[in-house]
Amino acid sequence: MIRGSIVAIATPMKRNGVIDWESLRTLVKFHLENNTDAIVAAGTTGETTTLNLEEHFKVIRTIVNEVNNKIPVIAGIGANSTSEAVNLTKSAKKAGAHSGLSVTPYYNKPTQCGMLDHFKEIASVGLPIIIYNVPKRTGVDIYNETILKLSEIKNIIGIKESSGDLERAVELIEKLKYKDFALYSGDDSTACEFLLSGGHGVISVSSNIVPKKMHELCIASIEGNIELAYKINKKLMPLHYALSIESNPIPVKWALNKMGLVKKGIRLPLTWLANKYHSTLLKTLQLLEVLK
Incomplete structure (x- = not known):
């Protein structure tokens, strides 16, 4: 089971939207040097919805190769078509991913039974x-109730819970606490409480900016060091909020650019961070002392 801070890594791009492969490798090295516990490749923060299939799997392969078995790589494999998700999963397996992150089928609103069968097929x-x-x-x-059923299925090993409903997440943790089923927060602002309640890690946007601090937060929380966990969390909370000031990954790519890690590039329909938010995010980065 992967435990700790799992970065939902951004996909660096140039001004024309072309993927910047050199910067992607630089980002991976940055995470290896700063104690990130695992990487999600081609997830939501990685703008997977605007990547074509060739780009999607080149991103995964590039990260797998750069990581070189030092930490696990989790591949984004979600789709609202079950057959497409199955094919994505086959390709991710071939690319050498440790595991896959599969989002619930979007837009077409399947029933609970439909989602149960959807994930069975992928598994x-x-x-x-x-x-x-x-x-x-x-x-x-x-x-x-559906997650509990899915936890019984071979190859379904965990969930990234991003509803933001901490009470519901804690209920799930309690019901699954004696099973080998990974419980990850997908919400940085409530991750500390999630982990202190028995969660195993966080799939994090903030880890793009402060990987070492997010790793330290996870370790403190998992080990039950409440005082240290709250201290770190209090310091990071302004960043969690600032990175949601516009749709993800708009703020995080702007911040990475200011840190000198990526170029100014994002794909439509997403746009570069609006000028009115620059000062807010800049002040947050300065407080955290992450700027060169």
């Missing part, structure tokens, strides 16, 4: 699967 490929529940983006919510 049949043989790659370990982490379910990703993010109702605000997908328009569909997978219930705890």
Whole structure:
């Protein structure tokens, strides 16, 4: 089981939207040097919805090769078509991913039974699967009762819970606490409480900017060091909020650019961070002393 801080890594691009492969490798090295515990490649923060299939798997392969077995690489494999998700999973397995992160089918709003069968089909490929529940983006919510059923299926190894409902997450943790099923927060602002309640890690946007601090937060929380966990969390909370000032990954790519790690590039329909938010995010970065 992967534990700790898992970065949902951004995909660097040039001004014309072409992927910047050199900067992607630089980002991976940055995370290896700063104690990130695992990397999600081609996830939501990686702008997977605007990558074509060739780019999608080149991103995964590039990260797998650069990591060179030092930490696990989790591949984004979600789709609202079950057959497409199965094919993505097969390709991710071939690319050498440790596991796959599969979002609930978006837009078409399947029933709980539909989602149960959807994830069964994906798991049949043989790659370990982490379910990703993010109702605000997908328009569909997978219930705890369905997750409990899915936890019984071979190759379904965990869930990224991004509903933001901490009470519900804690209920799930309690019901699964004696099972070998990974429970990851997908919400940086509530991750500390999630981990202190028995969660195993966080799939994090903030880890793009402060990987070492997010790793330290996770370790302190998992080990039950409440005082240290709250101290770190209090310092990071302004960043968690600042990185949601516009749609993800707009703020995080702007911040990475200011840190000198990526060029100024993002794909439509996403746009570069609006000028009115620059000072807010800049002040947050300065407070955290992450700027060169």
